[in-house]
Amino acid sequence: MKRNILGVLVDATTYGQAVATVLDAARRRRPFALTALAVHGVMTGVLDREHAARLNSFDLVTPDGQPVRWALNALHRTGLTERVSGPTLTWHVLRAAADEGLPVYLYGSTEQTLDRLALNLQNTLPALKIAGREPSGFRTARPGEDREIADRITASGARIVLVGLGCPRQEIFVHAMRPLLQMPLLAVGAAFDFHAGILRRPPLWMRRHGLEWLWRLASEPRRLWRRYLKLNPHYLLLVAAQKTGLRRPVPPPPATDRTGSFPL
Template structure:
């Protein structure tokens, strides 16, 4: 499934992939000591790329972009007959990857979120995967990177012996961070979104039927209406409109050329 698995969804290249394939791609990159950038995109992540050409180009340079939300999986099946039976949900993919890293003895570095969240996350992961080696934990500083600080962060990660960086900075900060840091690291970076909060027990998961029906956005909106209403009330209809236009040929959704330059400013 890894051969030519990119498919155009509103101008963003999303992989027609599954949990097993995405997991193996991350593990292989770690074992071979080569960089790889992965993100899991729901509607908000795709629309962020649609509305920002520079970010679109960054997303299209990622090695793996999984269909995190059911509407993104539906788009792959509708537009490209991908035949995907399930999405590749970031928090669940994180567990698949960590299970394999624990089995292989490959160390992990956690970057992002807050000290409180990480303080609760680490023991939860240790409980789920007793053999997992977490060799570094670094909360977000919630500010722009200082000149030369990207190299300092990369040096700390390499010195830890990590073979994977999980990045929990939220969309689109985490994708921008992973894109900027990939040239500095010989290991995969996974932008995992709300996985830190979910697995730390700070964010309640929607019931399975809501996840299957693509209604996770409604659950999240109910939990955080003030923060998320613009994301869902505005972007969800825009996504459906663009999807219909791409399907009918009214809009070609041509992606920009992949980005090649590395960012000198981004958030850490």
């Protein structure tokens, strides 16, 4: 069930529920959009109401990051005992897809990362069928390119699409492509880099205590310092204001119109 966190609707869900929902959409060949939002993802919606409307149109938004899970529990008493992170959810979905013979399509990142990712997946999940892979173009799509991409994905025989473009580019892409594909699209963030072995995940104790941001900041300080050192305190202040009633954010209605241009 969706809950309001600062105007962004996040689902109080678990790994098991999320995987079951994705697999059901894949079996039924049904359009479906999922993203896993940590603090940065929620704040992209807070700071951009148009993007919040886009996020609020997603079928499933999981609480990636302990602070988002904490907010769900503090604001809405959901009683969630674990977050649903993009990399871990990706692994669960891939394992289930391998078990059921559902081919997957990998979209985003670089050719080198996709090569390493595909090799690792073939070694760890030999039954997994990778229908195709396509690196990011690192540019804005030209008119009509959305249908060309959708045609390539459909022709590949894929039943699930994993999108790793980074936030918020991947959510914009998924929102634009959802009407064109009869299958679930999952915006999975850094999952490609983690499962390709390019990025290391922090120790379990850091993940459990909401300190994954600190690990990533130490790994990529120049790229991420603004994200974490500015947005994290802002997020905490806004959640406190919502909790005390000083701020009553109204979620924008889900965006039904497709973006005219979107990132590849």
